[in-house]
Amino acid sequence: MNLPSLAVRRPVATLMVFLAAILLGFVSIYFMSIDLLPKFDMPSISVITSWPGASAADVETEVTKTMEDHLSLVESIDNIYSKSFDNLSVVTLVFKWGTDLDARMNDIRDLLSIIKRDLPDGTEEPVVLKLSSSLTPVAVISVYSESHYESLRHIAEKEIGDRLKQVPGVGRVMVYGGL
Structure with a gap:
C-alpha cells in the first residue's frame, strides 16, 4: 500500500495532517524572532592605534607593520587584516571558531605592553576591541x-x-x- 492510495481512502485523516502542518507553520512564524540587525559575532579582535599627524605611509611602516609582526604570535589566529590611514592603524585578528576570545584579549593586552616600546613617539595607547555585531x-x-x-x-x-x-x-x- 502506498501513500497516495492511503490518503485517498482516508480523506479525513489526510485533511487533519495538512491542517496540523499549516497550524504548526503559523505558530512557528508567530514565535520566530525577527531582528533588524541580528546578533552575529565573528571570532575577531581589532587593535586600533592612533598616531596624530602621521601620514598613512608612515602609519603603515612604523605602526601597522610592528603590530602585525608582534600580534601574529597570538594563538589560534586564522587571519590578520590591517588598514592604515592618516593618523590611524587598524589591525584585525580573526580567530578560529570556538576560540576563547577573553583569553586572547588578555594575551593581546600583555603583548601590547611590549609592543608599545617599539612604537614611535606620539602614538596613543592602542585600543583593543572584541568585535561584535552590536559594535557595528x-x-x-x-x-x-x-x-x-x-x-x-x-x-x-x-x-x-x-x-x-x-x-x-x-x-x-x-x-x-x-x-
Missing part, C-alpha cells in the same frame, strides 16, 4: 577643514560628540584621529 557603527561622521586642524578634534569631541551622546538610544560615541 550605525553612523560614521567625518569632520574636515581646509584650515584650523587644531580645533577639529575639539569640535568633534565636545560639540558634536557630546550632543550625540544625549540622543536616546546612542550607546557610544568614539572619536579617532585628529591633532
Whole structure:
C-alpha cells in the first residue's frame, strides 16, 4: 500500500495532517524572532592605534607593520587584516571558531605592553576591541577643514560628540584621529 492510495481512502485523516502542518507553520512564524540587525559575532579582535599627524605611509611602516609582526604570535589566529590611514592603524585578528576570545584579549593586552616600546613617539595607547555585531557603527561622521586642524578634534569631541551622546538610544560615541 502506498501513500497516495492511503490518503485517498482516508480523506479525513489526510485533511487533519495538512491542517496540523499549516497550524504548526503559523505558530512557528508567530514565535520566530525577527531582528533588524541580528546578533552575529565573528571570532575577531581589532587593535586600533592612533598616531596624530602621521601620514598613512608612515602609519603603515612604523605602526601597522610592528603590530602585525608582534600580534601574529597570538594563538589560534586564522587571519590578520590591517588598514592604515592618516593618523590611524587598524589591525584585525580573526580567530578560529570556538576560540576563547577573553583569553586572547588578555594575551593581546600583555603583548601590547611590549609592543608599545617599539612604537614611535606620539602614538596613543592602542585600543583593543572584541568585535561584535552590536559594535557595528550605525553612523560614521567625518569632520574636515581646509584650515584650523587644531580645533577639529575639539569640535568633534565636545560639540558634536557630546550632543550625540544625549540622543536616546546612542550607546557610544568614539572619536579617532585628529591633532
